[in-house]
Amino acid sequence: xxxxxxxxxxxxxxxxxxxxxxxxxxxxxxxxxxxxxxxxxxxxxxxxxxxxxxxxxxxxxxxxxxxxxxxxxxxxxxxxxxxxxxxxxxxxxxxxxxxxxxxxxxxxxxxxxxxxxxxxxxxxxxxxxxxxxxxxxxxxxxxxxxxxxxxxxxxxxxxxxxxxxxxxxxxxxxxxxxxxxxxxxxxxxxxxxxxxxxxxxxxxxxxxxxxxxxxxxxxxxxxxxxxxxxxxxxxxxxxxxxxxxxxxxxxxxxxxxxxxxxxxxxxxxxxxxxxxxxxxxxxxxxxxxxxxxxxxxxxxxxxxxxxxxxxxxxxxxxxxxxxxxxxxxxxxxxxxxxxxxxxxxxxxxxxxxxxxxxxxxxxxxxxxxxxxxxxxxxxxxxxxxxxxxxxxxxxxxxxxxxxxxxxxxxxxxxxxxxxxxxxxxxxxxxxxxxxxxxxxxxxxxxxxxxxxxxxxxxxxxxxxxxxxxxxxxxxxxxxxxxxxxxxxxxxxxxxxxxxxxxxxxxxxxxxxxxxxxx
Amino acid sequence: xxxxxxxxxxxxxxxxxxxxxxxxxxxxxxxxxxxxxxxxxxxxxxxxxxxxxxxxxxxxxxxxxxxxxxxxxxxxxxxxxxxxxxxxxxxxxxxxxxxxxxxxxxxxxxxxxxxxxxxxxxxxxxxxxxxxxxxxxxxxxxxxxxxxxxxxxxxxxxxxxxxxxxxxxxxxxxxxxxxxxxxxxxxxxxxxxxxxxxxxxxxxxxxxxxxxxxxxxxxxxxxxxxxxxxxxxxxxxxxxxxxxxxxxxxxxxxxxxxxxxxxxxxxxxxxxxxxxxxxxxxxxxxxxxxxxxxxxxxxxxxxxxxxxxxxxxxxxxxxxxxxxxxxxxxxxxxxxxxxxxxxxxxxxxxxxxxxxxxxxxxxxxxxxxxxxxxxxxxxxxxxxxxxxxxxxxxxxxxxxxxxxxxxxxxxxxx
Amino acid sequence: xxxxxxxxxxxxxxxxxxxxxxxxxxxxxxxxxxxxxxxxxxxxxxxxxxxxxxxxx
Numbered sequence: 001x002x003x004x005x006x007x008x009x010x011x012x013x014x015x016x017x018x019x020x021x022x023x024x025x026x027x028x029x030x031x032x033x034x035x036x037x038x039x040x041x042x043x044x045x046x047x048x049x050x051x052x053x054x055x056x057x058x059x060x061x062x063x064x065x066x067x068x069x070x071x072x073x074x075x076x077x078x079x080x081x082x083x084x085x086x087x088x089x090x091x092x093x094x095x096x097x098x099x100x101x102x103x104x105x106x107x108x109x110x111x112x113x114x115x116x117x118x119x120x121x122x123x124x125x126x127x128x129x130x131x132x133x134x135x136x137x138x139x140x141x142x143x144x145x146x147x148x149x150x151x152x153x154x155x156x157x158x159x160x161x162x163x164x165x166x167x168x169x170x171x172x173x174x175x176x177x178x179x180x181x182x183x184x185x186x187x188x189x190x191x192x193x194x195x196x197x198x199x200x201x202x203x204x205x206x207x208x209x210x211x212x213x214x215x216x217x218x219x220x221x222x223x224x225x226x227x228x229x230x231x232x233x234x235x236x237x238x239x240x241x242x243x244x245x246x247x248x249x250x251x252x253x254x255x256x257x258x259x260x261x262x263x264x265x266x267x268x269x270x271x272x273x274x275x276x277x278x279x280x281x282x283x284x285x286x287x288x289x290x291x292x293x294x295x296x297x298x299x300x301x302x303x304x305x306x307x308x309x310x311x312x313x314x315x316x317x318x319x320x321x322x323x324x325x326x327x328x329x330x331x332x333x334x335x336x337x338x339x340x341x342x343x344x345x346x347x348x349x350x351x352x353x354x355x356x357x358x359x360x361x362x363x364x365x366x367x368x369x370x371x372x373x374x375x376x377x378x379x380x381x382x383x384x385x386x387x388x389x390x391x392x393x394x395x396x397x398x399x400x401x402x403x404x405x406x407x408x409x410x411x412x413x414x415x416x417x418x419x420x421x422x423x424x425x426x427x428x429x430x431x432x433x434x435x436x437x438x439x440x441x442x443x444x445x446x447x448x449x450x451x452x453x454x455x456x457x458x459x460x461x462x463x464x465x466x467x468x469x470x471x472x473x474x475x476x477x478x479x480x481x482x483x484x485x486x487x488x489x490x491x492x493x494x495x496x497x498x499x500x501x502x503x504x505x506x507x508x509x510x511x512x513x514x515x516x517x518x
Numbered sequence: 519x520x521x522x523x524x525x526x527x528x529x530x531x532x533x534x535x536x537x538x539x540x541x542x543x544x545x546x547x548x549x550x551x552x553x554x555x556x557x558x559x560x561x562x563x564x565x566x567x568x569x570x571x572x573x574x575x576x577x578x579x580x581x582x583x584x585x586x587x588x589x590x591x592x593x594x595x596x597x598x599x600x601x602x603x604x605x606x607x608x609x610x611x612x613x614x615x616x617x618x619x620x621x622x623x624x625x626x627x628x629x630x631x632x633x634x635x636x637x638x639x640x641x642x643x644x645x646x647x648x649x650x651x652x653x654x655x656x657x658x659x660x661x662x663x664x665x666x667x668x669x670x671x672x673x674x675x676x677x678x679x680x681x682x683x684x685x686x687x688x689x690x691x692x693x694x695x696x697x698x699x700x701x702x703x704x705x706x707x708x709x710x711x712x713x714x715x716x717x718x719x720x721x722x723x724x725x726x727x728x729x730x731x732x733x734x735x736x737x738x739x740x741x742x743x744x745x746x747x748x749x750x751x752x753x754x755x756x757x758x759x760x761x762x763x764x765x766x767x768x769x770x771x772x773x774x775x776x777x778x779x780x781x782x783x784x785x786x787x788x789x790x791x792x793x794x795x796x797x798x799x800x801x802x803x804x805x806x807x808x809x810x811x812x813x814x815x816x817x818x819x820x821x822x823x824x825x826x827x828x829x830x831x832x833x834x835x836x837x838x839x840x841x842x843x844x845x846x847x848x849x850x851x852x853x854x855x856x857x858x859x860x861x862x863x864x865x866x867x868x869x870x871x872x873x874x875x876x877x878x879x880x881x882x883x884x885x886x887x888x889x890x891x892x893x894x895x896x897x898x899x900x901x902x903x904x905x906x907x908x909x910x911x912x913x914x915x916x917x918x919x920x921x922x923x924x925x926x927x928x929x930x931x932x
Numbered sequence: 933x934x935x936x937x938x939x940x941x942x943x944x945x946x947x948x949x950x951x952x953x954x955x956x957x958x959x960x961x962x963x964x965x966x967x968x969x970x971x972x973x974x975x976x977x978x979x980x981x982x983x984x985x986x987x988x989x
Contacts, residue, residue, distance in 0.1 A: 019801045020839055035804040043804070050805040101850045102968035104857045104890050109946045113965045117938050122949030127971055131948050141938055145949065165934045179943040181962045184953060188960065220939060244935035444956035480959065522986070766986075886983055889970035921979040928982035 004077040005054045005068035021091050025084040030076030034084050039064040106134045129153035136160050144170030145184050158236040168237045170225040174201030177221030187443035188478035192217015194310045195251035197241040199229045199258040202357030206474050210307035216314050219250040229258050235265035246276050254280045255310045260287040270295035281309045286366040302502035337510030344515050348434035352427040353398035354420050356413040360439045361400040364505040371509030414446040421457045428461035435468045435508050442475035455489040462494035469495040472504035520764030520931050529759040529767040529783050530860045530879040536755035537634040540685040543676040547623035550640050552611050557604040561619025561817040562774025563789040567598050571775035576654025576903020577618030584664050585622050613640040614749045614817040617652035626672035632754040639754035641746040654903030674733050678719035687751040692865055700834040701748040702827030703895045708744035713737050752824035768880040771823045775815035780919045792918035800911025810908050812901040819894045825863045825878030828895035829855045833868045858884040885920045
């Protein structure tokens, strides 16, 4: 063991700085102990106790700084001493202020930001309700991203919100766009005159992105969370959102998105729409169009159709013109399908849809069930078609990777691609697979490198087997990820890339209906 | 149900309207309520000899030797364990003590009077740094110093205090906050102010210049001279706020090196305790590490209870680095305490917060609701008796004591 | 109407939970403050219940 030291004459540091530097110095490789003290008698006796009072220190005065280092060997002591002196110098340079005060509660946050009008809550479900109540009691609108909020508390919050005329977006609400701001997982879209109320997170992302990409704009995108339209909650949040859009001067077209609502809820929506004069497009995916018409809304059979219809209404395009355009693009899609189908081998029969977005998984099943028959799923339309093992595909399969069995202890699939990437390669090696179908939902809150993380896997999959890979990308050019680059990367890797889930689903349907492209 | 907010307002009002004054001194047996010839007071909640930590046992040994009740460590230990010595918390006798906080019958104590409510509080004189009784040292030089303090320091100070007709403690504390003190770990400003006030009085009331010199040098050589006075001041200010029906204000936080305890105004004399812990984020003096540290000990957390110490750390840039950061971090630390206190003490101001009053009156409900614990800016003793202070740091009060208090409060009032 | 007030005012958000939501808003130029949140009563259900009784919830 070797001790080395140096005296710095006339240097003053306060004792706390010295202690901090000494603490960091003791962590240097090879250093056993470091001491940095002013040369007072008391400090010198402490040094003596630790066997670090070198001869040269004995004459140090109160105004001299002693730096002493104990190390395993000579070399370590010398370098340790130098490093310690560097640390000391650097401590002098610490001038930057740390961050601003972070309030510890909604109450104190409100004091720091008195004009606050919205609270976003994403803490564990067990606590989310209390926080939401606090927000509502302060007259703040609230978005609750958290799920697993107890039922009775959920009802309490939604009721209070409705009473007070405040938005309660959630629980279980992943997406909202308020005043153009992306809340939760949301895309950066153009502002405009189309207002959306959605009980489906990725549904809102898909519709708002397509609207924006087609030159339309969003006034407000109000999310309600997936459970709102059930009987228990009576669409309480949905109704508040709808009333808000009816009253909003900026909103000229209203678009509604949901799985088919409970009949009682549908009736309530009908009641509200009685006094409404604005056009309402409703994508209640899988619902009977006649029912939708009966409450005074224009039925859309898909998210894509809802978006396109809304844009047409916003731009005053005639229905005739609209239908003409739809027919043209559909023909193009069928042509594309024919060409692609020719690439398939006879034994390739099945679709394997691996989804990040729950609503998109649902929509694809709704579209394809009439085109290709039974689709097994972990979230099937028909309960008899539930997969025995979500990790094993059987026949035509659609998997929602955002479901609990996949996400326990893991980030959401819109953030973490690893699970799906593995599954893609498994499906690629299965010779009976005709199409691997993937959605990629970009925007704020999601994976920042969807290109780099998925394109190589697509390449590998194309090399491992003969399955076609269809990718649908949801998002806009203004999103933090570079959409153009991503689309190109996927195409270069060998995927067929579209930017609309419904079209992509129908493409898959046309291919499978006519497998050899005849 | 009882109006807790109203009760708390009253508790805070009493706390901030205190008029604490150092009026004189006396021997513990003569002036401390309930003191007995065979009694030793200690810091923190009640604890038995067998559960006492190293430094406290050392302090007990020193006190017994000092009192002449034992001559050796072994004799003292036997006596302490025999049941003939009665151990009682300082707090049960309107007293407070730093670290081991041992008060024995012959020890002189300061007397603080809170004229606004007529109550008093008591604390011994601070011995200095290093090998001292409050850190558990019991060697002959410790005893010798204690004797000098009893025979020379005490009468000198007492005469001087009475000559001055007493000394206003609140104004010293208020000024010290403007001088970079927080009155727990940093008392240099307050000690200096005390020295300025008392020195001329000592010169006037003591004839021997050698005694005058020694006394003045003793005060000068110990930055923490004022600590015991600030603790007694905090105690005197808080005691009138005890026993207010329905109040959730904490009136006492104290540790004995084994347990951490609090008392709550609306819950009477009941102690809520949890194991005391070694501060996890501390700075240690040269040659010492976390392995040497004793768990949290001392009545000095009365400072935070009264809105000073850690709660005023934004006023003490010099020791700010114990928070592990910059002066801004220290301000943020103080700011966070406003979230768990009933109000502010406008007499005690933090200059860097535009002279805002310190966060005062810990509300148990807010601590539990926000999951935000009061933190204490404290010194750390060596776990072995007699070594002394080995470091300093910030320690959070344990959540368990506040949880227990809430459950008890709910049972009593809801 | 409170929702109209929201739509016609500057959006100012209090974020309780995932910091990525705050970052997204800041990137797009919106005002947001992060709450340094921790679970009440350290997550202890019995204590939370006692607290609720006291706070009259």
